[in-house]
Amino acid sequence: MLKLRDKNGQILTENLIFIILNLVFLSILILFIYSKMSGPALMEEQYSKQIALLVDYSKTPMLIKLDMEEAFSKAKSNGVPIENVVTITNNVVNVNIAGRKGYDYSFFRDAKQINIDKYLEENKLVLRITTKE
Amino acid sequence: MEKVMSVYWFAIIFIVAGAIVYMVSNFYGEPYDIREVESNALVYQISNCLIPELYLKMDAFNAPDFFSYCKLTFETEKYAKWENDSQFFVSVVVSDFSTGSVIFSNQTGSPSLNDFCDLQKNGHQKNLPYCLSRKVYAVDSEGTQYFVNMDVAINKGEKNAKL
Structure with missing residues (x-):
């Protein structure tokens, strides 16, 4: 009788360890996939290209509002002030979320002939594009 | 077991x-490949520059720098060898609708990019520059008909394709 009881206890422990190991393994895999999906590098590339294309397609005068709530919250957690997340120098857009050098992408509208005023409104990036006089 | x-x-x-x-x-x-959208945006801006409302804008042909007149620049960010090699090739040719004679022609950028366009007649290859050709019908204020041919090639391969 005692021997039977001991046998049952061993099977349960082994199964439990097996299940826990499987769960740990799967959760590590899911965490890896999630970190790749919402990584700051991918977001920097996405937003800089999006902003460059918005400026490329724009007409003057135009007001563009882009929701960047996700980017701003990630930047805050990385210690990047939200005013510095998007910078436009000449005709190059830089988006910095990770706190490193960010991602640059250029647009072909001539920044010497058009004004691109950038400011923030709640969690939106606002670009006012006008012709320089 | x-x-x-x-x-x-x-x-x-x-x-x-x-x-x-x-x-x-x-x-x-x-990386995200946005060259197709970028080239369509470029063609759109050039078309808007030449035909802002209804008629072909003949003043554009007399501008000292046509692309600057259209408020366009092809400078890029400091990346790889992009400063030395232009990442764009843009050609605009305006021809008479009836006779086919060229009224206006201007191009800018690296002509070697255009050579890659012949290799992609069967479809765009990611590791080559993206090419786009558009032909637009236009009329001037006197009713004369024209064709506006725009050829665009955008490289920027390092930031748009996994090379």
């Missing part, structure tokens, strides 16, 4: 997980 089975089980799980990690890394490691 059960211990031997679980070893095989974990081996299979590792293989499957390895495959998933490889696929995810491959997918998210590839």
